[in-house]
Amino acid sequence: MALTEVEVLSNGLVLAVEERPWSPAVAMQLLLPVGAVTDPEGVEGAASLLEGWLWKGAGGRDAQALADAFDALGVRRASASGLEYTTFAAEFLADKLRPVLALYADVLMRPHLLGEDLEAVRQVALQERAALEDQPPKKMFTALRRAVFKSPHGRNPDGEKAHLERATAQALREDFARRYRPKGAILALVGGVRFEEAKEAVEEALGGWRGEGVPHPPVELSAPHALHLEQATAQVQIGLIYPDVTPAHPEFYTARLAVQVLSGSSSSRLFTEVREKRGLVYSVYATPNGVKGYSYLRVYAGTTPERAGETLRVLQEEITRLSEGVTEGELERTKVGLRAALVMQDESSRQRAASVARDLYQLGRVRSLDEIEARIAEVNLSRINRYLRENPYRGPWVATLGPRKLA
Missing domain, CATH: 3.30.830.10 (Metalloenzyme, LuxS/M16 peptidase-like)
Known part of the structure; x- marks a missing residue:
């Protein structure tokens, strides 16, 4: 049974590597504690908007060039923002670890976040929010969770329509600067990569990423009703x-x-x-x-x-x-x-x-x-x-x- 080696890097990022020498590929899961529970008051849905906006260009690449760069490395990727955290998942060949991490470093540290790209992201978020009306079970549980929690844990990760509509590019950029930080983030790698090799590659790509992020609120419940x-x-x-x-x-x-x-x-x-x-x-x-x-x-x-x-x-x-x-x-x-x-x-x-x-x-x-x-x-x-x-x-x-x- 493969063992998982874990180390907190100097910038607070938690690195976990489970070596599988027989595998030519690596699976990656990056978990950042950026979710609806820490969305700023009055901007519920900010984490969701940020996750979509990040892919509109980063580093020296626009959205198409960024997608092409991932595809050229054979990366199968996905990302999502939820109640408590945002995740970036990827699978790729082990020998592509360094260039793949370099691309993610651009997304996490050097996103463009251009105002002209935000409207398309907003429209997708509003459509996802509107789809709740066509999904009665999800709508019911969304209301029930909000009734259970008095704390922000009752929020809808898809956000609130009015909040999504009024979120400004500047407010979201400031929110990104506050919350997209390495301390408390977790990077898990499983596959054909050695721990020391992975640590060196991660520090090379993300060593300059600094900051503490935003603490999560304590859980507070209502009385059952x-x-x-x-x-x-x-x-x-x-x-x-x-x-x-x-x-x-x-x-x-x-x-x-x-x-x-x-x-x-x-x-x-x-x-x-x-x-x-x-x-x-x-x-x-x-x-x-x-x-x-x-x-x-x-x-x-x-x-x-x-x-x-x-x-x-x-x-x-x-x-x-x-x-x-x-x-x-x-x-x-x-x-x-x-x-x-x-x-x-x-x-x-x-x-x-x-x-x-x-x-x-x-x-x-x-x-x-x-x-x-x-x-x-x-x-x-x-x-x-x-x-x-x-x-x-x-x-x-x-x-x-x-x-x-x-x-």
Whole structure:
């Protein structure tokens, strides 16, 4: 099993390298703590606008020349801005590491950020924001998350329409100067590159990048409550958010296995009881989610207006019933399924690089596949059932979206 070597460079950038000598390629994940939670007040969506604007030219290249330069090196790349951070992902041949990093150094340190390029970026952002109206489940969960968090963690990463429209080029340039800094940023490399070679290349390209960025606000929650979004739809969207344990919790893997029993496959409880046996929904699932320092269980069901009340009741009953325990068969199936998913994820260098960066962001350390498998294996039936008795899922925030409020 490959080990991940981690070092904080002199400018505060965290470098993590997982050597895979057999691989001719390298997967890169650069995570910068620049997201909606640190968008300036009144400019929600600034991180999203900046991520798009960066690609409009950097260093000595305009947008087309920059794209051509990446393509000439055979780089498969992607970038995205989210709630807590912005990521830049790439895959390329190992012998192209230095020129690839040089291009990213231009993007991060020497972007053009020309005013005439901002309007096209703004229009794309406004279209993405407007698309929320055509995605009822996403619209419902966007409202629910804002209801859960009193802190900026409830913001929509796509921004607010009025804020996107009034964001000026000068304000965004100043925001870029404040937030696009190396301290706290994480650069993960997985593949055919040695640590010392990678460190030398990173310091050559990014050693001159300096600054501390902006601290993230603490998580602040509202009291659990219910809300309804009225919309003339043929279906009703139901969402619940339950408090859950964070990745640092000693029973984190116990909780993950319990959630897999609830909603991890076609034999899981929610799919079997709510959809297959009762025919209440066309879609139902529960998935762990969260932000740094706070985790939650997100539950979704899509149904008809006539069956919405019954669906919500049955959904909560099934989640409550989890506290009565799981069976040996359920636990073993869940372990096998979870382990298979982990192994397949580890086989992908790109997914592994993303996992390394997330671990360092969330935990400050990297979990190996061996460690995760061992932690899962040690969860036995008595342990998971004791955990569920002592930590039942209860007191959710609830949201519905549909033509009328549930009785």
